Every structure is written in structure tokens, then in C-alpha cells.
Amino acid sequence: MLREIVVIVLIFGGAIFMALAGLGMLRMPDLFLRMSSSAKAGTLGAGLILMGAAVHFNDFGIYTRAFAIIVFLLLTAPVAAHMIGRAAHFDGVPLWKGTVQDDLKGHYRASTHALESSTIPENDCPATDEDEIPDNSEFDR
Amino acid sequence: MSELIWNLILLILSAGLVFAFIRLARGPYLPDRVIALDLISILAMGFILVYAVRFNQPSFLDVAIILAIISFLGTVAFAYYIERRW
Numbered sequence: 001m002l003r004e005i006v007v008i009v010l011i012f013g014g015a016i017f018m019a020l021a022g023l024g025m026l027r028m029p030d031l032f033l034r035m036s037s038s039a040k041a042g043t044l045g046a047g048l049i050l051m052g053a054a055v056h057f058n059d060f061g062i063y064t065r066a067f068a069i070i071v072f073l074l075l076t077a078p079v080a081a082h083m084i085g086r087a088a089h090f091d092g093v094p095l096w097k098g099t100v101q102d103d104l105k106g107h108y109r110a111s112t113h114a115l116e117s118s119t120i121p122e123n124d125c126p127a128t129d130e131d132e133i134p135d136n137s138e139f140d141r
Numbered sequence: 142m143s144e145l146i147w148n149l150i151l152l153i154l155s156a157g158l159v160f161a162f163i164r165l166a167r168g169p170y171l172p173d174r175v176i177a178l179d180l181i182s183i184l185a186m187g188f189i190l191v192y193a194v195r196f197n198q199p200s201f202l203d204v205a206i207i208l209a210i211i212s213f214l215g216t217v218a219f220a221y222y223i224e225r226r227w
Contacts, residue, residue: 087223
């Protein structure tokens with residue numbers, strides 16, 4: 001009985017966090033904020049649901065499998081988010097208009113795709129869409 | 142009572158899926174769609190796990206492992222494509 005309650009609490013919390021990740025994906029103003037909501041809340045929700053499943057089955061094999069999936073998610077979610085964020089910044093996806101500072105601007109070299117600490121000359125920077133505001137969702141490419 | 146809670150959990154997960162799908166349809170850029178797709182696969186993993194617990198079928202955890210691996214590989218492949226396409 002107690003285990004049943006623990007399982008339901010864990011899975012319910014995980015479902016709430018996953019739905020919040022979806023809500024952040026819908027409501028956040030630009031790509032990078034959306035990415036932060038989906039990578040963090042989504043991973044936490046999946047981890048909580050996995051813990052609930054492991055407690056429910058209460059078997060050594062299931063505990064091992066759930067632990068393996070949680071470690072895998074914790075390892076791969078930041079890597080995937082970093083790769084997408086890097087590619088999107090390189091591709092010139094505009095930031096939210098309320099963004100204060102863009103530290104990466106002018107540090108990517110377009111010809112080698114490398115990030116350098118010195119400022120890159122203007123003609124080797126990747127093209128950015130300065131005048132596009134991300135709220136105009138009709139724009140697609 | 143327990144039945145109601147399980148239905149509520151599935152309803153909450155469905156709401157997240159609908160939100161992610163709206164972002165997948167609206168864009169506006171390709172990376173937005175890619176992260177929406179990534180979140181949809183994570184949510185599908187959550188659905189499968191809830192189903193496994195609800196109907197007491199432990200073999201569905203293997204499906205969750207495969208889904209996690211596939212979604213990571215898909216996101217990495219999309220990231221390579223976005224960065225190198227010009």
C-alpha cells in the first residue's frame with residue numbers, strides 16, 4: 001500500500017514536470033529559452049517516471065535498467081541540447097528581443113565552424129538575422 | 142480512485158504532448174522543430190513507462206531504452222545537418 005502511494009506520487013510528479021516542459025516549449029519566447037525548458041524539465045520528468053516504474057516492479061533487473069536509462073538521459077540530454085544550440089546560433093537563429101547580451105556573437109568563424117576567443121573579422125562571421133523577431137511565427141526556412 | 146489518478150496522469154502527459162506538437166507545427170525555425178520532436182519522443186517514453194506500470198508489463202522498459210537512444214541519435218544528426226547545410 002505504501003509502495004503504491006510512492007509510485008503514484010513519483011509518476012504524478014514526473015508527468016507534471018513533463019507537461020511543464022511542453023508548456024515551456026509552447027510559451028517561451030525564443031529557441032534557447034525553449035531548449036532550456038525542454039532539456040531540464042523533460043529529463044527530470046522522465047527520471048521521476050522511471051524511478052516510479054522501478055519502485056513499482058521492485059525487481060533487481062528493473063532497478064538496474066531504470067538506473068541505466070536515467071544515467072543515459074542525464075549524459076545525453078545536455079549533449080544534444082548543446083549541439084542543437086550551437087548549430088542554431090551558428091545558423092543565425094535570432095535571440096529574444098529582451099536578450100541583454102550575446103557572448104558568442106562574432107566568435108564563430110564561418111569557414112572552419114570553429115569557436116575562437118578572439119573577435120572574427122566581419123566577412124568571416126556566419127550570417128545572422130538581426131531584424132527578424134522570433135514572435136513572427138509565419139517566417140519559415 | 143486509483144483508476145482516476147492513472148487517467149489524470151495520462152491526461153497531463155497528453156497536454157504536454159499537445160503543447161510540443163503545436164510548437165512542432167508552428168516552428169518558426171528548423172531548430173525549434175527539432176527540439177519539439179526531441180521533447181515529443183521523451184514524452185512518448187513517459188507514456189510507455191506509465192503504460193508499463195499501469196498494466197504491469199516490465200518488458201516495456203526495453204522500449205524506453207531504445208526510444209531514448211534513437212531520440213538522442215536523431216537530435217545529433219539534425220544538429221549536424223543544421224550546422225553544415227549552407
